[in-house]
Amino acid sequence: MVAFLNLLFNCWGPKSLSRIASVLRTPICDADCTTKLKRISYARVLIEINVIIPLPKSK
Template sequence: MQAVVLYVVGDSPSIGAIERFISTQWNFASKPRVHYHTDDYFVVKFNSLEDKNEVLYSGPHTMNNRPVIIKPWAADFNFCDEVLRTIPIWFKFPNLPLNCWSMDSLSRISSGLGNPIYANACTTTMDRISFARVLIEVDITQPLPKKINVKWRH
């Protein structure tokens, strides 16, 4: 489905405020439909899968200096359990050896932190090689590892 769940941390904006946020921040997308859920979550339904993906991968987003959590909607999505337990976070991997820049290698490395979702365009095209940037869904109730050991074969 071409929808996302949206939640503003520490705030309960009105549906009008969310619609204004969407029109200014996501003006590249056709106007989506916004549905309010009673637990202060919003389901945003896009007109195309491309618009949804562009929004998911364009973050991070803030509204009134508060983080906006955006997650893909799924049929088994549980509003009470999921939104503040797992959140997508952009991670930078500085000084990553060039032989670790394949999507398979980045996915394996990112899996040490959580569920890899997306690598940004500069990473996938290797336009900037000082660091790789990957969006990873992380369980924030668990501590992050202090380091990730990377071993590769020659």
């Protein structure tokens, strides 16, 4: 589960979260509290990550 802090509300839709999470690897699903906007301090997405392959480096 990855938490995205300080994410703008227009990025909280399923398509937007999926595109953002796909930068890391394969998004599986959004957290229930994220889709129902119960906790608005951060958005959470479950991401499948192969631990053998290095993560992309930030620019």
